[in-house]
Amino acid sequence: MISLRSAAEIVKTLNEIDETSEIEAKEISGNTVGKSIYETICAFSNEPDLGGGTILLGVKKEVSLFSFYAASGVKDPDKIALEIATNCNTLFNVPLRVEIKTEAVDGLNVVRVNVPEVPGHQKPIYIKGQMLPRGAFRRIGSADVRCTEEDLLVFYHGKQNKAFDTHVIDDASMDDIDPAAISAYRKARAESNAEAEELNWTDEELLHAVGALRRLDGKLRVTAAGVLIFGKTHAIRRLFPVHRIDYIRVPGRVWISDPENRFESIDMRGPMILIISRIIAAITDDLPKTFRLEDNRSGQRTDLPILPVRVLREAVVNALMHRNYQIHQPIQIIRYSNRLVIKNPGYSLKAEEKFDDPGSISRNPHIAAILHDTRFAENKGSGIRVMREQLEGTGLSAPSLDSDRVNDTFTAIFLFHHFLNRSDWEWLKQFSDLDLSEDQKRALIFVREVGAIDNQTFRSFSRVDTLSASRSLKKMRDLELLVLKGSSSKTYYEAGPRLIEAQEDPELTLGVNSQDKAPNSQDNSEISIKDVPAKLRVQIQAIALGRRAPPEKMFALIEALCSWRPLSASELAKLLERSNIYVAQSYLYPMIKDERLSFLYPEMKNHPNQKYVANKRPSQQAR
Numbered sequence: 001m002i003s004l005r006s007a008a009e010i011v012k013t014l015n016e017i018d019e020t021s022e023i024e025a026k027e028i029s030g031n032t033v034g035k036s037i038y039e040t041i042c043a044f045s046n047e048p049d050l051g052g053g054t055i056l057l058g059v060k061k062e063v064s065l066f067s068f069y070a071a072s073g074v075k076d077p078d079k080i081a082l083e084i085a086t087n088c089n090t091l092f093n094v095p096l097r098v099e100i101k102t103e104a105v106d107g108l109n110v111v112r113v114n115v116p117e118v119p120g121h122q123k124p125i126y127i128k129g130q131m132l133p134r135g136a137f138r139r140i141g142s143a144d145v146r147c148t149e150e151d152l153l154v155f156y157h158g159k160q161n162k163a164f165d166t167h168v169i170d171d172a173s174m175d176d177i178d179p180a181a182i183s184a185y186r187k188a189r190a191e192s193n194a195e196a197e198e199l200n201w202t203d204e205e206l207l208h209a210v211g212a213l214r215r216l217d218g219k220l221r222v223t224a225a226g227v228l229i230f231g232k233t234h235a236i237r238r239l240f241p242v243h244r245i246d247y248i249r250v251p252g253r254v255w256i257s258d259p260e261n262r263f264e265s266i267d268m269r270g271p272m273i274l275i276i277s278r279i280i281a282a283i284t285d286d287l288p289k290t291f292r293l294e295d296n297r298s299g300q301r302t303d304l305p306i307l308p309v310r311v312l313r314e315a316v317v318n319a320l321m322h323r324n325y326q327i328h329q330p331i332q333i334i335r336y337s338n339r340l341v342i343k344n345p346g347y348s349l350k351a352e353e354k355f356d357d358p359g360s361i362s363r364n365p366h367i368a369a370i371l372h373d374t375r376f377a378e379n380k381g382s383g384i385r386v387m388r389e390q391l392e393g394t395g396l397s398a399p400s401l402d403s404d405r406v407n408d409t410f411t412a413i414f415l416f417h418h419f420l421n422r423s424d425w426e427w428l429k430q431f432s433d434l435d436l437s438e439d440q441k442r443a444l445i446f447v448r449e450v451g452a453i454d455n456q457t458f459r460s461f462s463r464v465d466t467l468s469a470s471r472s473l474k475k476m477r478d479l480e481l482l483v484l485k486g487s488s489s490k491t492y493y494e495a496g497p498r499l500i501e502a503q504e505d506p507e508l509t510l511g512v513n514s515q516d517k518a519p520n521s522q523d524n525s526e527i528s529i530k531d532v533p534a535k536l537r538v539q540i541q542a543i544a545l546g547r548r549a550p551p552e553k554m555f556a557l558i559e560a561l562c563s564w565r566p567l568s569a570s571e572l573a574k575l576l577e578r579s580n581i582y583v584a585q586s587y588l589y590p591m592i593k594d595e596r597l598s599f600l601y602p603e604m605k606n607h608p609n610q611k612y613v614a615n616k617r618p619s620q621q622a623r
Contacts, residue, residue: 001051073108176235188374211366398461566611
């Protein structure tokens, strides 16, 4: 959203956290602004739910070991302001009204441009001379990215002003509705409110009232909500083929433990009203157990899953209720030896800093209403707050919540770790001279368990703002507990010299147990064509000779290489003799979306050791 702080305060923020999705700094040489500013204005205007952004002109970035932003000034701010206002009126398909003013920073003039997000019915904004889709831009992280045909669908969907779960499904009929699901709804609704008037209605009246049916051309038709909540399993498979929940058990702490037996997976499909209990049961049966003694005189113990059932219910229901059903990816629930990861398509529409506030923004309002009516979901958008309170009440680490606008995903990580238990206190005594805060101690535990941390992850369990998180992480960097990696929105931290030295076992890599590593994995990022098996080496050399290989041939080769062993983008680029960016954009991103590849560390895409793994379909299915 547009920043309310002064330009001087924004420059200070840039030096704390670099450019963000909402702040852009540009240096001006001469008396013209150049074309890149209009790409940024276009991106701020278009990006859904961002709320616009702020551009500072006349601010330069000094590139050194630690980048530093400083005012460089604008010679003729009035001329620059007039040029921007004129071009915003004529350059785009819709005239844009931006706020332009001049502020002083360190005695120099800086031009500030506040760009509001335009209403959905005006999107997409695009540069007229370039047309669609290339003339339109989105704000992804701190970058202005040209739109694709898929992005345009997002904008045109916004013009319809209707949620996806209200859409009529062309090939669906009442025959696709499961009577058992309707009965389950009636039972759950009666337990919630025995006097609810809809309990006296016919099935058709009930389905129409809750949004499972919609009248179109005088006939009642089945909606997306109707299929997803009440549909028969075979109907869901036919109409939403990728809508399933994958429960994946991974031995160890990393995505691959053994190339020959990578993971065990259970696929679950079915009407949402019935499947929620099955998902929770599958997870709880598999989790490590703790126990409590009953208060009665028998002294009997009761075994309990290490994560509270209410926390699991909230996490599973939130994933189903808020996922983006237009993205063709399943929900993944990954059970590692030390954590549970729940990943669903669709970033959170609720701003991260408001996660603990009452109220929610529903992507699927009819699905949300049904789950609220049946008491599956918390009321008033308090699910995340409830999860945090429940975990803290049992002494567990707070969840890490990552709403990723770039990849349009939401990831929740739950550590099976009682925060600051006796062994942790003993381990943390090594750092007693550093005066670390409790949040910084949490960060050390997280890096020890997972291997890396970024600003958003720190904020999710500490509940501080971006600036406070950045200051805490930088202090830990200065103390050599962490080292900075990446830049801008891709900045993250991994273990620094002092944290590595503090390990009990010098052979143990933080976050990755030695027995968890795949036998064929290599820590050395250097790779040569000589390392590749002969059959694959021939294919690589054939492509190198031809240079222009058909996309499907490249997809197949990359899939084969990543079946041989996990490979990073830079390793694949080196083998294929292409640039990193070209390989990532042309092949890796589409293959991730098509589920031909997976991330080695799916819960943290910016993980310093991120690599790609070829998918194999699960060995077990539950129907």
